[in-house]
Amino acid sequence: MTTFYVPVDAAARSVGADEVAAALAVLHGACVVRTGSRGMLWCEPLVEVDTDAGRVGYGPVTPTAARELADLAGAEPPPTSPLRTAYLGLVEQHPFLARQRRLTTARLGVIDPGDLADYERHGGWAGLRRAFTMTPDAVVAEVTASGLRGRGGAGFPAGVKWATVAGAPGTEKCICANGDEGDSGTFADRMLIEGDPGSLLEGMLIAGYAVGAHTGVVYLRSEYPDAITTLRRAVESARAAGILGPNVLGSGFAFDVDVRVGAGAYICGEETSMLESIEGRRGEVRSKPPIPALRGLFGRPTVVNNILTLATVPAILADGGSTYAAYGTDRSRGTQVFQLAGNIARGGLVEVDFGVTVRELVEGFGGGTRSGRPVRAVQLGGPLGAYLPESALDLPMDYEALAAAGFMLGHGGIVVFDDTVDMARQARFAMEFCVKESCGKCTPCRVGSQRGMESLDRFLAGADPARELPLLDRICTTMAKGSLCAMGQLTPMPVRSALTHFPEDFAGGRR
Amino acid sequence: MGARHEGLAPEREATVRALAARYAVQRTSLLPMLHDVQEHFGFIARQDVVTLADVLNLSIADVHGVVSFYTYFRTSPPLPHQISVCRGEACQAVGAEDLFAATRTAYRESADTEVSEVFCLGNCALGPSGTADGRLLGRLTVDRLTALIPPGRS
Ligand SMILES: Cc1cc2nc3c(=O)[nH]c(=O)nc-3n(C[C@H](O)[C@H](O)[C@H](O)COP(=O)(O)O)c2cc1C
Ligand code: SF4
Numbered sequence A: 001m002t003t004f005y006v007p008v009d010a011a012a013r014s015v016g017a018d019e020v021a022a023a024l025a026v027l028h029g030a031c032v033v034r035t036g037s038r039g040m041l042w043c044e045p046l047v048e049v050d051t052d053a054g055r056v057g058y059g060p061v062t063p064t065a066a067r068e069l070a071d072l073a074g075a076e077p078p079p080t081s082p083l084r085t086a087y088l089g090l091v092e093q094h095p096f097l098a099r100q101r102r103l104t105t106a107r108l109g110v111i112d113p114g115d116l117a118d119y120e121r122h123g124g125w126a127g128l129r130r131a132f133t134m135t136p137d138a139v140v141a142e143v144t145a146s147g148l149r150g151r152g153g154a155g156f157p158a159g160v161k162w163a164t165v166a167g168a169p170g171t172e173k174c175i176c177a178n179g180d181e182g183d184s185g186t187f188a189d190r191m192l193i194e195g196d197p198g199s200l201l202e203g204m205l206i207a208g209y210a211v212g213a214h215t216g217v218v219y220l221r222s223e224y225p226d227a228i229t230t231l232r233r234a235v236e237s238a239r240a241a242g243i244l245g246p247n248v249l250g251s252g253f254a255f256d257v258d259v260r261v262g263a264g265a266y267i268c269g270e271e272t273s274m275l276e277s278i279e280g281r282r283g284e285v286r287s288k289p290p291i292p293a294l295r296g297l298f299g300r301p302t303v304v305n306n307i308l309t310l311a312t313v314p315a316i317l318a319d320g321g322s323t324y325a326a327y328g329t330d331r332s333r334g335t336q337v338f339q340l341a342g343n344i345a346r347g348g349l350v351e352v353d354f355g356v357t358v359r360e361l362v363e364g365f366g367g368g369t370r371s372g373r374p375v376r377a378v379q380l381g382g383p384l385g386a387y388l389p390e391s392a393l394d395l396p397m398d399y400e401a402l403a404a405a406g407f408m409l410g411h412g413g414i415v416v417f418d419d420t421v422d423m424a425r426q427a428r429f430a431m432e433f434c435v436k437e438s439c440g441k442c443t444p445c446r447v448g449s450q451r452g453m454e455s456l457d458r459f460l461a462g463a464d465p466a467r468e469l470p471l472l473d474r475i476c477t478t479m480a481k482g483s484l485c486a487m488g489q490l491t492p493m494p495v496r497s498a499l500t501h502f503p504e505d506f507a508g509g510r511r
Numbered sequence B: 001m002g003a004r005h006e007g008l009a010p011e012r013e014a015t016v017r018a019l020a021a022r023y024a025v026q027r028t029s030l031l032p033m034l035h036d037v038q039e040h041f042g043f044i045a046r047q048d049v050v051t052l053a054d055v056l057n058l059s060i061a062d063v064h065g066v067v068s069f070y071t072y073f074r075t076s077p078p079l080p081h082q083i084s085v086c087r088g089e090a091c092q093a094v095g096a097e098d099l100f101a102a103t104r105t106a107y108r109e110s111a112d113t114e115v116s117e118v119f120c121l122g123n124c125a126l127g128p129s130g131t132a133d134g135r136l137l138g139r140l141t142v143d144r145l146t147a148l149i150p151p152g153r154s
């Protein structure tokens, strides 16, 4: 009997993992386990074979290779074999993985996401069990000591947010997990839910215990059907196993989780818009104050945290806040789950300590562009994030260092462009995206983005830059200063960074 | 059953009420109800808005406002085949804008296929990405799409 591990992750499926799994499953003596993906996405579909030395990987593979994979049973293919170039050796020793520090994503690609017993065998519920031996206040203190900051974009200290909710008056409190993940170039929330949903549930349970909440909601985007199915199944199995419900693991603590699905609105990733959406309304941003920590879902004190923030908590509780805080830089503690995307040779998921340079991620891990042409621009932090020129690639990944240089980390998405990119078009797209995704509540964002897009259209059609660019600058200032939320405030970021760092694309007339 | 329900196709209305009955009669149930209606019928008809407004004791305008806010909710029947092409930045970096244009051209004459844009499918390392009849596809080309869904004549 040979055991094969084939990812059930949506990215792996998008390039044929199901077909490979099916071809292996019909072979005599083969047992196929569907796991999450390790995050070596350029190698998908990546098949792992169980051997005495560990799991040996091959990727990318096609269904026609199934027979040979079974015959090899983990051995190195002969030089004449079509599988030769797909041979990866022991997967955990592959340089792409061996150089990572996987804390949040430790189980990703290892376990069967449909089997909570597998989760438990790989360290699952250890953090929760330890939390139950502590007072809720001590749990909050542990998270504060870890230095964990929100992974959704703003980088707000998780422990401080939890302490606010814990101390807020009110008997009914909520934990909302933000899985809207709308930023282009990001997919870590999706991969984590599809590959290790237990870690999210455990993080929510710990958060609930710490702040005194008994209700959890996960908001997932409708573009992620696989994640929705996986998480709903995990919730059902957790209920059946007594891990969710009136008496969590026999502790007497009650907690349950509801999975809610968005409907194609980027703005619903903004926390107050998400709360409106869960309440059954248009996803229009609320003005703050009150902050959600004091008046959130249904007016109750609410912890809103990103999926990765919550999924990191079990490891912090299991191993201690100080262990986590020992990694990283001054005020950016621990690890960050980066996502390498766009025009990149080795795209995928990289969890390493804060402080790593952009260049190490793009060139060291990512291997440069997929096209083989020079890297010209890197967009950090999604559609509202700035474009970095090549000369900025030596910046360290650190919230403060990036902010000081005018950039932001956002949700950790790194989108690489080669030298064929036209930065004036990218600037125009930033405005178009805001036109399409603005919630429409405030004028600087709703109208400003429209006017900004029109100005860039005129510029691209050959209008005089001396007329258009000052106008564009005034529009950006109005949006940045006058908008209610970061959507309108930050859309000028990609636009202005393009103008500042790539002036040659805006010089002279076009055409 | 107030006067505002006159003219509703009774069968469809009954189905919508049955779908809605699985949820608490609270405003927070509106999006799950709309998802179920769209999953069942393929779209949310004007009369479904009226039915759900009645079920939840909301104004028709209010429910209409919610439906129109979210791009995922559609108010007309879908064509038999659906293609979406991602226009997010990561996919743009590997040719998504050309792919989107070429896909629209390839299916311009097809009466049974709808081509739409989408902003990020979470498959940004294997772009350009898209979907064909709900199936996520990476490293997408027009040839792969036309092999899966042959462009028809109008
Ligand atoms: C336009 C916009 C979109 C956002 N999208 C997301 C998102 O998809 N996921 C997310 O976790 N946070 C998103 N955020 C940030 C949230 O508002 C909020 O800060 C975050 O969910 C808090 O969790 P954290 O502290 O764990 O990061 C977005 C913010 C804005 C302004
Ligand atoms: S800035 Fe834009 S998205 Fe944010 S509240 Fe204003 S209109 Fe809505």
Ligand code: FES
Pocket: A184, A185, A186, B086, B087, B088, B089, B090, B091, B092, B119, B120, B121, B122, B123, B124, B127, B129
């Ligand atoms: S940008 Fe296209 S899938 Fe993310």
